Amino acid sequence: MVERAESGDGARRRWGWRRGRVLAALAVLTAALLAFPGIVPNAGLRLGSLLESFLPWLGLAVVVLLGLALLRRSATALVALLLPAAVWAYVFGPLFLPGAEPAVRDLVVVQHNVSDENTDPEGTARALADAGPDLIALEELVPRALPVYEKTLAREYPYHTVHGTVGLWSKHRLSGARQLDIKPRAITEDWSRGLRAVVHTPRGRMAAYVAHLPSVRVGAGGLGSAWRDESAGLLGRAVAAERVKSVLLLGDLNSTVDDRGLSPLTSRLNVAERGFAFSFPAAFPLARIDQVMARSATVGHIRTLPATGSDHLPVTARITRG
Numbered sequence: 001m002v003e004r005a006e007s008g009d010g011a012r013r014r015w016g017w018r019r020g021r022v023l024a025a026l027a028v029l030t031a032a033l034l035a036f037p038g039i040v041p042n043a044g045l046r047l048g049s050l051l052e053s054f055l056p057w058l059g060l061a062v063v064v065l066l067g068l069a070l071l072r073r074s075a076t077a078l079v080a081l082l083l084p085a086a087v088w089a090y091v092f093g094p095l096f097l098p099g100a101e102p103a104v105r106d107l108v109v110v111q112h113n114v115s116d117e118n119t120d121p122e123g124t125a126r127a128l129a130d131a132g133p134d135l136i137a138l139e140e141l142v143p144r145a146l147p148v149y150e151k152t153l154a155r156e157y158p159y160h161t162v163h164g165t166v167g168l169w170s171k172h173r174l175s176g177a178r179q180l181d182i183k184p185r186a187i188t189e190d191w192s193r194g195l196r197a198v199v200h201t202p203r204g205r206m207a208a209y210v211a212h213l214p215s216v217r218v219g220a221g222g223l224g225s226a227w228r229d230e231s232a233g234l235l236g237r238a239v240a241a242e243r244v245k246s247v248l249l250l251g252d253l254n255s256t257v258d259d260r261g262l263s264p265l266t267s268r269l270n271v272a273e274r275g276f277a278f279s280f281p282a283a284f285p286l287a288r289i290d291q292v293m294a295r296s297a298t299v300g301h302i303r304t305l306p307a308t309g310s311d312h313l314p315v316t317a318r319i320t321r322g
Contacts, residue, residue, distance in 0.1 A: 020074020031084035045222025115310035125152035137250035164192025207244035211251035236264025247295035269293035272302035
């Protein structure tokens with residue numbers, strides 16, 4: 001009787017191929033969503049955009065499924081988990097690679113939503129300038145704080161332009177600065193959150209766009225992104241019509257580069273090749289919604305800077321033209 005009991009315990013401890021089939025199916029589903037997030041429809045609740053906004057975090061499902069597979073001692077589930085793990089590594093693994101430092105670097109840029117509730121605009125401005133960028137793009141500039149930013153940045157950044165609540169500070173001469181109309185039709189009040197200017201860099205002209213797209217909300221009705229998507233479309237058309245060959249876009253786009261809501265931009269501009277740089281919320285960053293994109297130029301490694309008085313983290317990237 002003892003031997004049979006031990007034999008039964010041993011059988012329960014052995015790994016099995018028949019158990020864990022549901023876990024294996026979930027692993028395959030996770031791999032499919034990672035590889036083809038576009039299969040999730042965006043009509044109505046905009047679930048597709050919601051998934052794409054947090055797509056890297058889908059890798060946590062692999063960790064959870066791994067724990068359950070070990071608990072169930074399912075060989076089938078363990079083998080199936082190799083698929084989503086491989087897909088995640090293929091899609092997001094390159095962002096971890098250091099990449100080669102370019103021999104010639106055009107610009108270093110900083111993008112930051114400074115927050116209209118920032119109580120230390122002077123400290124924020126100094127922190128951004130200390131990073132040594134050529135260009136600084138700011139959003140949520142409010143009247144009471146704007147003079148502080150202008151005074152603090154004036155010595156190192158003699159050229160700047162502000163339109164509405166967005167601004168651009170530069171070490172290089174600016175020309176052709178103007179407001180950019182990206183306001184959704186449903187917004188009737190004053191709303192100016194876009195600008196365009198030409199930066200005269202040592203290696204030639206570059207059209208710089210600074211934008212702050214409308215916020216999105218997640219609720220019972222799904223992802224409320226209609227205004228954001230409309231504004232992205234207007235911005236995309238402006239970029240497409242830009243006659244200056246090299247284009248740089250800096251801004252709080254309230255979305256990640258994986259979100260199809262930004263396809264009017266990501267279909268026309270290059271995004272960062274290295275780095276996650278999750279920028280929001282600053283207390284526990286979950287996604288990078290502060291973006292640096294370019295046309296006829298490469299956006300190299302993108303990273304965050306230390307927290308300021310904002311609910312966003314600043315991001316910085318190097319821009320290289322061939």
